[in-house]
Amino acid sequence: MNPIEQAVVWLNDPLNWTNPGGVLDRLGEHLSISVAAVLLGCLVAWPLGLWLGHTGRGGGMVVLVSNVTLAIPTLALLTILPLTFLGFGRPAVVVALAVFAVPPLLANAYTGVRQVDPEARDAARGMGLSGGQVLRRVELPLAVPYLAAGFRTATVQVIATAALASFVDGGGLGQIIRAGFGLDIAAGGGQIIAGGVLVAGLAILAELLLAVVERQVTPGPLRPARRRANRRAADATAGG
Template structure:
């Protein structure tokens, strides 16, 4: 039947979806980890990036520092954090590692989006008497919105895919299905777990694309 066919059989077996080791429970854990990490990452990266983009100073340094996180393997960070006292704090090492991984695309895209706003438009808004806050909310942020959403989509997909590493630290999530499959030498379970993670990432990407278009403050302008 092949690996994919065997994985489909595994996924369509009801018993594999039930209980604490079932897909539904692991999916809920995965969504919780991913949601918390994305929320924390957004709270850290977006205000900083938007503010630095607005004032036009310090952004390049912040982006370069955040991009260091991309050069450090997430698994290595997770393992090191697990070996510290933080390793006794539940899922904290996983959350920290994923936040470090998610901040760079959020910070970079939001900052670049702000800096790519047409300066002539900004100056025209200033000439109309807009304050700094009005300029940010009514001109810069709406024009930077597509880049901000691009960063959010990128970070979301990366976090959902990488959150499988939580299993390496003994935490839950869909990664536990994959590691359990490896431990049992069950290729069907490994492939099935990978398919669920991939489907979840694609679903999240699609939902964010739809949400991005629906909440675009300049949707009407962009469509003409």
């Protein structure tokens, strides 16, 4: 059989799914790593992006932080962080992937606040709201669609990149690919392809599900403007 036929056979073998260390176990590891990394990225990027957007003075900093984090190869972080107090395993993987998740989260949080209608902001201040109240009651609710867009991008990127966790004993679906490389290419080629298909399929599924969520939290009149702003944010995170 050629490698593609081997991959089909491998994926259709129930034991490859249910055995210890099989697809279901690795899928659970992959999801837990990805969720933890994205949430950690949100805890860092969203407060910073919202605050910089509120003050209106952080555009250059957003671009700088995004460029710096994008310039650091994830694989390099995955090999360096295990040598620190984090050690080998999931903590180092989660931190490395969280760094990778920061640029889209930060850029979209900043963009979301800056896209708020200045008249709405001025009206809130005219009603006596403080700066913090304006951010919480006016700017943050209107920025939710942008936060959802950044969350969607970061999640898909992290899920796709989490396959590298296997290089530092971090688990996940990448272990299936790594195990395939440990075999003779004639025997392991199908497993390598199967692992790649599983990672790609999970990333595509996340993209589709989060696209629906993003659409639901975006009011109809704001969708064209939000798409334009997302493109500008993507340009900024790519290096402006």
